[in-house]
Amino acid sequence: MFHWLEKRPFFFAVAVFVVIAFAGLIEILPNFAQASRPVIGTKPYTTLELAGRHVYIKNSCNACHSQLIRPFKSETDRYGHYSLSGEYAYDRPFLWGSKRTGPDLMRVGNYRTTDWHENHMKDPAAVVPGSIMPAYTWLFKNTADIDTAYAEQLTVMKAFAVPYNKELPMADGSKATVALADTVEAARASALEEAKVIAADMKDQDVKDAVAAGQVPEIVALVAYLNSLK
Amino acid sequence: MENRPLEYDYTVAKWFMLTTVVLGIVGMLIGVILAWEMAFPAVNTIAGSGLAEYTNFSRLRPLHTDAVIFGFTLSGIFATWYYIGQRVLKVSMAESKFLMFLGKLHFTLYLLVVVAVVGSLLLGITTSKEYAEFEWPIDIAVVLVWVIWGMGLFGLIGIRREKSLYISIWYYIATFLGIAMLYLFNNMEIPTYFASGGIGAWYHSVSMYSGTNDALVQWWYGHNAVAFGFTVPIVAMIYYFLPKESGQAVYSYKLSLLAFWGLMFVYLWAGGHHLLFSTVPDWMQTMGSVFSVVLILPSWGSAINMLLTMKGEWQQVAASPLIKFMILASTFYMFSTLEGPIQAIKSVNALAHFTDWIVGHVHDGTLGWVGFMIMAALFHMAPRVFKREIYSKSLMGTQFWIQTLGVVLYFTSMWIAGITQGMMWRAHDEFGNLAYSFIDTVAVLHPYFTIRAVGGTLYLVGMLLFAYNMYKTMTSSRRVEESELQNASPMGA
Amino acid sequence: MNKTVLAAIIVVIAMLGFTYVAVGSAGGMGGEGDWVNKLAVLGAVVLVIITAFVVTKYVRQMQNDTAGGKLADENWDGIGEYKNELPFGWAVIFLGAIIWAIWYFLAGYPVNAYSQIGEYNEEVAAHDAKFEAQFANMDDATLNAMGESVFIVQCAPCHGLQADGMGGKAADLHQRLAEKSVKHVVMNGSSNNLLGTSMPMPDRNGLMNTNTNALITDAEIDAVAKYVAGGLKGTEGASVFAGACAACHGADGKGMEMVAPNIAQMSPSMVDMVLHHGKKGAIGQMPAFTNLTAVQYKALDAYVASLSKK
Numbered sequence A: 001m002f003h004w005l006e007k008r009p010f011f012f013a014v015a016v017f018v019v020i021a022f023a024g025l026i027e028i029l030p031n032f033a034q035a036s037r038p039v040i041g042t043k044p045y046t047t048l049e050l051a052g053r054h055v056y057i058k059n060s061c062n063a064c065h066s067q068l069i070r071p072f073k074s075e076t077d078r079y080g081h082y083s084l085s086g087e088y089a090y091d092r093p094f095l096w097g098s099k100r101t102g103p104d105l106m107r108v109g110n111y112r113t114t115d116w117h118e119n120h121m122k123d124p125a126a127v128v129p130g131s132i133m134p135a136y137t138w139l140f141k142n143t144a145d146i147d148t149a150y151a152e153q154l155t156v157m158k159a160f161a162v163p164y165n166k167e168l169p170m171a172d173g174s175k176a177t178v179a180l181a182d183t184v185e186a187a188r189a190s191a192l193e194e195a196k197v198i199a200a201d202m203k204d205q206d207v208k209d210a211v212a213a214g215q216v217p218e219i220v221a222l223v224a225y226l227n228s229l230k
Numbered sequence B: 001m002e003n004r005p006l007e008y009d010y011t012v013a014k015w016f017m018l019t020t021v022v023l024g025i026v027g028m029l030i031g032v033i034l035a036w037e038m039a040f041p042a043v044n045t046i047a048g049s050g051l052a053e054y055t056n057f058s059r060l061r062p063l064h065t066d067a068v069i070f071g072f073t074l075s076g077i078f079a080t081w082y083y084i085g086q087r088v089l090k091v092s093m094a095e096s097k098f099l100m101f102l103g104k105l106h107f108t109l110y111l112l113v114v115v116a117v118v119g120s121l122l123l124g125i126t127t128s129k130e131y132a133e134f135e136w137p138i139d140i141a142v143v144l145v146w147v148i149w150g151m152g153l154f155g156l157i158g159i160r161r162e163k164s165l166y167i168s169i170w171y172y173i174a175t176f177l178g179i180a181m182l183y184l185f186n187n188m189e190i191p192t193y194f195a196s197g198g199i200g201a202w203y204h205s206v207s208m209y210s211g212t213n214d215a216l217v218q219w220w221y222g223h224n225a226v227a228f229g230f231t232v233p234i235v236a237m238i239y240y241f242l243p244k245e246s247g248q249a250v251y252s253y254k255l256s257l258l259a260f261w262g263l264m265f266v267y268l269w270a271g272g273h274h275l276l277f278s279t280v281p282d283w284m285q286t287m288g289s290v291f292s293v294v295l296i297l298p299s300w301g302s303a304i305n306m307l308l309t310m311k312g313e314w315q316q317v318a319a320s321p322l323i324k325f326m327i328l329a330s331t332f333y334m335f336s337t338l339e340g341p342i343q344a345i346k347s348v349n350a351l352a353h354f355t356d357w358i359v360g361h362v363h364d365g366t367l368g369w370v371g372f373m374i375m376a377a378l379f380h381m382a383p384r385v386f387k388r389e390i391y392s393k394s395l396m397g398t399q400f401w402i403q404t405l406g407v408v409l410y411f412t413s414m415w416i417a418g419i420t421q422g423m424m425w426r427a428h429d430e431f432g433n434l435a436y437s438f439i440d441t442v443a444v445l446h447p448y449f450t451i452r453a454v455g456g457t458l459y460l461v462g463m464l465l466f467a468y469n470m471y472k473t474m475t476s477s478r479r480v481e482e483s484e485l486q487n488a489s490p491m492g493a
Numbered sequence C: 001m002n003k004t005v006l007a008a009i010i011v012v013i014a015m016l017g018f019t020y021v022a023v024g025s026a027g028g029m030g031g032e033g034d035w036v037n038k039l040a041v042l043g044a045v046v047l048v049i050i051t052a053f054v055v056t057k058y059v060r061q062m063q064n065d066t067a068g069g070k071l072a073d074e075n076w077d078g079i080g081e082y083k084n085e086l087p088f089g090w091a092v093i094f095l096g097a098i099i100w101a102i103w104y105f106l107a108g109y110p111v112n113a114y115s116q117i118g119e120y121n122e123e124v125a126a127h128d129a130k131f132e133a134q135f136a137n138m139d140d141a142t143l144n145a146m147g148e149s150v151f152i153v154q155c156a157p158c159h160g161l162q163a164d165g166m167g168g169k170a171a172d173l174h175q176r177l178a179e180k181s182v183k184h185v186v187m188n189g190s191s192n193n194l195l196g197t198s199m200p201m202p203d204r205n206g207l208m209n210t211n212t213n214a215l216i217t218d219a220e221i222d223a224v225a226k227y228v229a230g231g232l233k234g235t236e237g238a239s240v241f242a243g244a245c246a247a248c249h250g251a252d253g254k255g256m257e258m259v260a261p262n263i264a265q266m267s268p269s270m271v272d273m274v275l276h277h278g279k280k281g282a283i284g285q286m287p288a289f290t291n292l293t294a295v296q297y298k299a300l301d302a303y304v305a306s307l308s309k310k
């Protein structure tokens, strides 16, 4: 049979394809329906948080930081409750990472705060002596791309029924709603409101001035995102 | 069948040889920079803090992986295809204007994609998925390049004179199909600009899959990108170049056969080993672990077949640096395909995952196996393509030993670093509290990071020697006759 | 196999062994250790040995054997192919591996009904059982030592290993309050749940100086801030304190239950409040800690309170 195949490239290719396609069908498909159901308390990202997530991706923070807490005592002691599938329901793409040159950030919002991030992102080694994380000084100057974040929100709401503007159950029994603006102008305005709250806790004068002038520096968006990781 | 020797047309092979060398050097130079950045963070601002946005570790890291995978390795795959393909199918590219055109188009588009990738990654335009960072416009171009290559590949096979397909051709076909399938599914994404009616960046997209599903698809891709990028096509190379250079017949057809079909079947199941202890269901993780262990056998099948091909030919191994490269490549192949399965055992992965031990595994595979094999292939091709002998054998020998030392320093240091860090993360003190803060586990790695950087620098030095040797071979080496090109490659002193 | 290879193998194994011992003992994992660590190191050692062994086997064949067998009919670009049988060992192990995989998947794995979360729960239960019993009743020295151990991992990233706040990035825990913190609180009030209830301290507009019967002035705020930050010593500011603050914080500044916190010293109960509720002030914001065990809170409270007494 193999000799026969080796003389017939077409059938050879078909045979190879069947053999390699098999595993994907069995391994990947069954999980699809299961894995994407949100657990209670999971909320979609706000515009500013999503813009911050883009800053995170743009700078490949995932090259050094994971967002996946494995069910080991040593990890839950360090980072908090182990990860649950439904907590990632609104993560597109997922950001689990594959290398922990720095610590896991899945729940960093629980144990770090705005001013700490500000100091740390500006000069990690000044906050954590011996840190090998690069200083991300340009985040204090570059302006975050709010429009693209809003475009993504609209896209996922339309294409994947991500529940913006809907009441969602929270773990403590309360309800929460993540509002999505109707227009891009309104989205910019609401992102700016979020940014003001964060900038109030920051010290960098340039950042404060920029926010006061209606702009959102990347660092503000990034901190909003990091604070949302809980 | 014809008896007259064919005039093979190596134009496209030559072009891809050039990009192999150039992108290899670029990619590895970036790797070396990364390695020094991890040992000495001041290197992040090596071009001044104004440019740090473009020279810092995190911006450069995807550029390194993509440059060595889609630049160096893929160029090597294409270069060897345009060389081996003609020879084992017994047809010349020159026989078909259409195939020649496709080949040149293939190269041109490929080069454009390379430029687009470098530009976009430097600007931070990425989807974050490892080895699939490109945004949708580049994805489309990649698919186009791939389709054109496929047309050329099957076109050449279609007009072949040698009816039965040689082993290497099996592996090239599998490379084509595997990557095509994987790439398409992993890059399903929606351009947000169009979906939102023209808001935001035009190149931005959002993944079709979310969370755990996205992870599943990504590592089904990621693992098998290793399979169909770093294993299958490299095996294609060794099945041609080792027997050819040594003049020995392949040890066993049956072994080739079982190893091939075994590899095709088993590889795809093993992707779960990237997701151990994650939120994908236990049974899929177990499947990944189990199949990883089985995977040792088909992988070793090819390696053993190659080592046995050299049975009784020790004098050749001792005498020829070119064969040394290939024998060491097989050895590192065996090494990394044993190491991988060990790391895929759940409890070992509990320690190894997220650490430098994985990075060590990556590089004994890529530097020792992929890198060595591609360079050996180019060495063998050069005299046939340029009709000149290899410029310097002793330089080749020097390169071999420098790079071997480099690889050994790289993976031993990363082993120790990874295991040390993994153990420190897990350690609890006498009170039952975590024994180390995270930064403690970073600080201890400094010496190992430094050793790795030295090892990587040595490997890069070897690459530069390689480039020099190739350049001299191309331009000023002694010209050779067809009769000198049967088996062992002619080499100058 | 030549001597260099052998030497290299020994060196690698020795390095791994050294790592294991060094990290193992520093980690205080005691005699029994962590079997995941052992298995990983063992895996690494086995890997070196097997590769060396197998490669040596084939190198021997390259050195001593001769090639041979029946050649296949085809010939590709001068490359022939022998019709040799499969290497026996390889074939047997491959077959065995396939059978094992099928067995494992159909029987081995389902019968054991493994669940990673189940395993985690067992791990945590075993850990808790071991340590809770051992540290149910600690003396002060042990309590402090344990507190320090938690502090290094959980708190040092902000407060620094020396707990000095790293140049004002977080509170210096060796002193109760910095001058600028006091000033900030008096100007703006404070509502950090320091009493365990949401009773805020009023800002300056709510603060009368009973000595002058007027709202507290800027100069008075400066003076009292110095006085409080200095540990309520000296005379300057003392009268303002007595007039404006003592009503709630007590004449000695040690606070009153359900009225105002101790601002003279760091006390375990005050630290406990900060840990549970976080704190936002002039320096910045500290998050609340929700992930610690009761013993860990207690140990931290004691340890941090002990810092300011030194």
Ligand code: HEM
Residues within 6 Å of the ligand: A098, B130, B222, B226, B230, B231, B270, B273, B274, B292, B293, B295, B296, B299, B333, B336, B337, B338, B339, B340, B341, B343, B344, B349, B352, B353, B354, B358, B361, B362, B364, B365, B366, B369, B370
């Ligand atoms: C039998 C064959 C192999 C198996 C079972 C295997 C298994 C593994 C495992 C378990 C990991 C670590 C996953 C994690 O914990 O993060 C890994 C990572 C990796 N391996 Fe292999 N490996 C094999 C062969 C190879 C070869 C030959 C190469 C090629 C050079 C290679 C390249 C890689 C790469 C690049 C990664 C890193 C993926 C990432 O970015 O996380 N592997 N492999």
Ligand code: HEM
Residues within 6 Å of the ligand: A063, A098, A099, A101, B027, B028, B029, B031, B032, B033, B034, B035, B038, B061, B064, B065, B068, B069, B072, B073, B356, B358, B359, B362, B363, B366, B367, B370, B371, B453, B455, B456, B457, B459, B460
């Ligand atoms: C001069 C030689 C090289 C040096 C110094 C080098 C250095 C590095 C460094 C420092 C990293 C980042 C590791 C980390 O994040 O901890 C890395 C990652 C990587 N390199 Fe290299 N590299 C070299 C050559 C290569 C080659 C030739 C290839 C492939 C053909 C390659 C493939 C990769 C891959 C796939 C990763 C990602 C690993 C992962 O995510 O687990 N490297 N390299």
Ligand SMILES: [Ca+2]
Residues within 6 Å of the ligand: A097, A098, A099, B130
């Ligand atoms: Ca990785």
Ligand SMILES: [Ca+2]
Residues within 6 Å of the ligand: B127, B132, B133, B134, B135, B136, B139, B187, B189
């Ligand atoms: Ca893509």
Ligand SMILES: [Cu+2]
Residues within 6 Å of the ligand: B222, B223, B224, B226, B270, B271, B273, B274
């Ligand atoms: Cu893999």
